[in-house]
Amino acid sequence: MITVAIAEDHQSFIDGIKLLLEYEDDIKIVGTANDGEALLDLVRLKQPNVVITDIRMPKMDGITATKVIKKELPHIKILGFTMFDQKDAIKQMLDAGASGYLLKNSPLEEVLKAIRAVYNGNTYFDANIEIEAENDTNKKAKSILTKRQVEILNLVALGKTSREIADELFIGIHTVETHRKNMIRILGLQGKGELMRYALEKKYKF
Amino acid sequence: MAHLKNSGVIAKNGLLPAVEKLAKNASGINGLEFEVQSFGLDQRLDNSLEISIFRIIQELVTNIIKHAKATQGTIHITNHSDNLNIMVEDNGVGFNPKQLSKTKPGMGITSIDKRVESLDGKFTIESEISKGTTVIIDLPL
Numbered sequence: 048m049i050t051v052a053i054a055e056d057h058q059s060f061i062d063g064i065k066l067l068l069e070y071e072d073d074i075k076i077v078g079t080a081n082d083g084e085a086l087l088d089l090v091r092l093k094q095p096n097v098v099i100t101d102i103r104m105p106k107m108d109g110i111t112a113t114k115v116i117k118k119e120l121p122h123i124k125i126l127g128f129t130m131f132d133q134k135d136a137i138k139q140m141l142d143a144g145a146s147g148y149l150l151k152n153s154p155l156e157e158v159l160k161a162i163r164a165v166y167n168g169n170t171y172f173d174a175n176i177e178i179e180a181e182n183d184t185n186k187k188a189k190s191i192l193t194k195r196q197v198e199i200l201n202l203v204a205l206g207k208t209s210r211e212i213a214d215e216l217f218i219g220i221h222t223v224e225t226h227r228k229n230m231i232r233i234l235g236l237q238g239k240g241e242l243m244r245y246a247l248e249k250k251y252k253f
Numbered sequence: 254m255a256h257l258k259n260s261g262v263i264a265k266n267g268l269l270p271a272v273e274k275l276a277k278n279a280s281g282i283n284g285l286e287f288e289v290q291s292f293g294l295d296q297r298l299d300n301s302l303e304i305s306i307f308r309i310i311q312e313l314v315t316n317i318i319k320h321a322k323a324t325q326g327t328i329h330i331t332n333h334s335d336n337l338n339i340m341v342e343d344n345g346v347g348f349n350p351k352q353l354s355k356t357k358p359g360m361g362i363t364s365i366d367k368r369v370e371s372l373d374g375k376f377t378i379e380s381e382i383s384k385g386t387t388v389i390i391d392l393p394l
Contacts, residue, residue: 217381218379218381219381221377221379221389222340222389226340229292229331
């Protein structure tokens with residue numbers, strides 16, 4: 048029997064996975080948490096075989112929680128679970144000691160595969176992720192976004208409007224809107240909402 | 254300054270290499286550094302359009318060198334498939350765009366405005382005193 052703990056600040060995700068695992072004879076959920084600190088308490092108490100953790104969570108993020116768990120209970124396997132396939136985030140999770148990485152938009156069956164893989168001592172990466180974390184340093188240093196765009200992105204993450212961003216950075220509103228439009232294009236996002244979500248994930252300095 | 258104009262010859266090799274060369278040549282003058290950010294320019298545009306765009310960017314870069322007293326300039330060229338966005342930013346002294354008179358020749362702005370208009374494009378200047386200037390041009394493709 049594989050015992051599993053899940054940490055995720057969106058309860059509906061937890062409920063979805065719970066529902067899925069209910070019919071698996073070899074996997075049992077021993078507890079769930081909605082933030083990093085609660086996850087630590089849960090893991091210390093139940094000592095599950097596998098932990099699935101979101102990266103962005105209140106109180107303590109998944110990367111920090113992973114580090115603590117791997118230090119205290121190194122035999123526990125950890126799977127990162129997040130919205131974007133950001134290489135920096137993957138790398139930080141792996142550096143922290145995670146055995147695998149799943150995207151939230153992957154089918155639930157992937158979750159099963161991943162749990163079994165890491166339980167058996169293997170690693171697991173979502174098929175949509177290109178693993179080249181090690182080669183990252185060889186890439187050309189030029190970043191995709193300019194300093195100004197990163198500034199704007201940080202303010203987008205705070206929920207500021209274009210007008211507010213323009214006032215804060217002493218630039219015109221048309222400049223802000225054009226940067227937003229260009230960033231959506233450059234990052235391959237689908238619209239304003241996705242830029243906001245991207246900005247929120249980025250806030251964690253991946 | 255004069256050799257900057259020669260960069261136009263490179264327009265034969267494509268817009269992006271020409272702009273990058275321009276930015277490189279313009280960097281270092283009065284401590285100014287230019288950066289180019291481009292997206293979706295792997296396909297060549299219509300030759301005359303590329304030359305027009307290059308001339309516009311050249312004029313804007315010249316303005317920054319001559320007037321802006323900036324240390325940083327950024328040239329953005331973003332292909333949105335149905336339109337092309339060009340944005341040139343600097344962190345220089347800025348000016349009050351309302352005081353730009355279309356009848357008074359100056360800063361080559363009028364000629365840029367005319368070029369953009371002939372391409373059915375949209376031309377916006379935003380400037381903040383002592384913070385910098387951004388020129389935004391949207392051209393239909």
